[in-house]
Amino acid sequence: MRLTPGPARDIDLDAVDLFDLDLYTAGDPHPVWDLMRARAPLHHQVLPDGREFWSLTRYEDVCRVLGDHREFTSERGTVPTHLGQDDVAAGVLLTSTDPPRHTEVRRPLGSKLTARAVRSWEDSIRRTVVRFLEPALDGEVFDLAERALLLPAIVTGPLLGIPDKDWAELVQLTAMVTAPSDPHFQLGSEAATLAIAHHELVTYVTDWVKRRRASGEQDDSLLHHLMSVRPGGAPLSDEEIALDGYSILLGANVTTPHTVSGTVQALIERPEQFDKAQADPTLIPNLVEEGLRWTSAACNFMRYAVTDVPIAGGV
Ligand code: HEM
Incomplete structure (x- = not known):
């Protein structure tokens, strides 16, 4: 996907296919989103098989949807590829669960992931990242986009308690779950790739527990x-822990590599920004924050309206 918006162009919003993965992999969705924000803040699309969805693109509308689980539930899936299918992990997988259970599991998890809580890991993470980057200095080709796939595992592996010998395999499996149609990761058909990877990941965490x-x-x-979290007073089952572990692995592995390669790409395109950061390393923390914003590794997600809701000038 183009991270830097290309030139504005004539777009017929009725003809745009927001479900077409090519728009995000090889295309430039920015002018489409711009036009949607300006002209169709509540955009409707019907797929050839009859499934339909509404898209919101304005910040306030998105915040409203994400902030109100009573009107917009996560329990019917949260990724557009699941559109129209009931989520078998509803109420169990963290991302497919609404409050209060969501809050009861998320809060203790979040408390272990604050900047303060992970500070004790900082030195060891820093050392591992330096080791990871060392080969880039030897003058040989260093494919950052390919290698960055392993970076989240370097950070979350120790946090999760997963030994480093297993990282590469888990990274491969999470990539298969997220991009089952990508020939780079595919094993047989798309459905088979998804089923195999999902099964292997859940089995891995279940065995660990x-x-x-x-x-x-x-x-x-x-x-x-x-294992010590008790939503509603009862401990999580092994299956629930496995699914939460799966969410964390997936959440980390399929997002942060793109932030790394996308930020470096942005710096290559803007050498003056690179020079500034090199001359003054105190700029780097802000550069990282800006890289997270600029690369926006998750560019769409889904909620189901529980009832008819007036929003963005429509219902
Ligand atoms: C560039 C980095 C990242 C981006 C852009 C990103 C994006 C997102 C977004 C948009 C959601 C919400 C999805 C929804 O509500 O439908 C989410 C949820 C989640 N992410 Fe990330 N994420 C990133 C990094 C990480 C990392 C490093 C981890 C693990 C350490 C992680 C773990 C999770 C988990 C467990 C959830 C589900 C939480 C919940 O339902 O409350 N993510 N992420």
Whole structure:
């Protein structure tokens, strides 16, 4: 996807296919989004198979939808590819769960992921990232986009309590879940790729939890922490912990690599910004924040309206 918006162009919003992955992989969706924000803040699309959806693109409208689970539920899936299918993990998988249960699981998880809580990991993460980048200095080709796929595992692996020997395989599986139609990751058909990867990931985390329970071993990893979370007064089942572990792996692995490669690409396109940051490293924390915003690794997600809702000038 083009990160830097290309030139404005004539667009017929009625003909735009927001479901077409090419728009995001090879195309430039920015002028489309601009036009939607300006002319069709509540945009309707019907797919050839009859499924339909409404898109909101204005900040206030998006905040309203995401902020009100009573009107807009997550429990029927939150990614557009699931449109029209009931989510089998509703009320169990964190992303497909509404409050209060969502808050009860999310809050203790979030408390382990604040900047302060992860500070104790900072030195070891920094050392691993330096080791990861060292080969870039040897003058050989260093394919950052390919290699960055492993970066989130370098950070979240220790947090989750997952040994480094397993990172590469888990990264491959999360990529298969997110992009089952990508020939780079595909195993057989798209459906088979998704089913195999989902099964392997959930089995991996379930086995991890079972081994921990059997050994009675304690540590301060996130997965171990999940074993002590008690939403509604009852502990999470192994399956629920496995699905939460799956969410964290997926959440980290399919987003942050694009932030890394997209930010570096933006700096290559704007060498003066690179020079500034190189001359004054105190700019780097802001550069990272801006990289997160600029690259916007998650550019759409979905909610179901529970009832008819007036929004963005329509219902
Ligand atoms: C550039 C980095 C990232 C971006 C752009 C991003 C984006 C998002 C978005 C948009 C959602 C909300 C989806 C929805 O409500 O439908 C989400 C949820 C989530 N993300 Fe991330 N994420 C990033 C990094 C991470 C990392 C590093 C982790 C793990 C350590 C993670 C774990 C999760 C989890 C567990 C959820 C579900 C939380 C919930 O339902 O409350 N994400 N992410």
